[in-house]
Amino acid sequence: MLKCASFFAGVGGIDKGFEKNDLFNVIYANEIDKYPVKTYELNSEIKVDCRDIHDIKEDEIPDFDVMLAGFPCQAFSIAGYRKGFEDEKGRGTLFFELIRIIKAKRPQIVFLENVKNLVGHDDGNTFRVIMEALEENGYFVKSKVLNAMEYGNIPQNRERIYIVCFRDENACQRFQFPDAIPLDKKLSDIIDFNNLLDEKYYYTEGKYKGDIFEKLSEAMDDDDSVYQWRRKYVRKNKSGVVPTLTANQGEGGHNVCLIKTKYGIRKMTPHECFNTQGFPQDFLLPDDVSDARLYKQAGNSVCVSVIERIADAIADAYLNMEN
């Protein structure tokens, strides 16, 4: 079994995807925000280390074989950082905190996840600096952008970059990202169109200021589509899947995913958002955390079923290396 340490762990989506494979066992997780930590701990035996990653000394982390990290896509100044700059507080950019830990722990495998735009950021410099830092530290690297609706059998249009690094060159050569698979999961498998839910999720006449309800009623003509309220207008997702869940969804009503059911127009619930990220049906959400925080946690997380498939491919490459 390989010991995994998870950084920027959020609610543990990456961890759940890896742990589905018997080869991987998460032994340590770090996350600074106490709200996702509540969700994480409700679904795991791990007690999350809630410190700022900058404050964690390498020898305070137990030894591990696999690093897991969906690091924040903060406005990277990574290219600058490499030339000697630090952030305004004089501390390292978050990605370089991972490199600091990698240097000390030298894990066999490093798995990173980020937004697709990481590749194009700063004319490709950010991505180049990240690749160089990994290679200079002895890793062989493969990366690919995968869409959840093509690779995770989940009806969500979510493109993310996955970076897989091995210390062993042969293992890296053997590693192949999973192939695309048919999408047979339907919106009705992740969204409850049939039952009456809590009244707080519904839009009714007069409930909200202005003419939102009228605009929604007019635009939402289809009961098998997901719509989004974009501050002033309603957008229909034409491909019949859920649009990319975002961390700011729900803030001020913006970006929130809307559906039409026989009981009226309503927001997707936090549970439905976690379903849309491929979390297992029995994944628990704390009942003393607001919906706004839960929407943020779901949007910040990953598509677990995509992670599972990549973790299986990593396990295959690693196990073959041992034979």
Ligand SMILES: C[S@@+](CC[C@H](N)C(=O)[O-])C[C@H]1O[C@@H](n2cnc3c(N)ncnc32)[C@H](O)[C@@H]1O
């Ligand atoms: C993109 S999210 C990762 C979510 C995770 N992959 C999941 O499945 O939920 C990045 C996370 O990094 C955390 N974070 C940001 N700055 C941090 C820091 N300085 N130390 C530790 N965690 C931090 C954020 O609170 C956030 O939950």
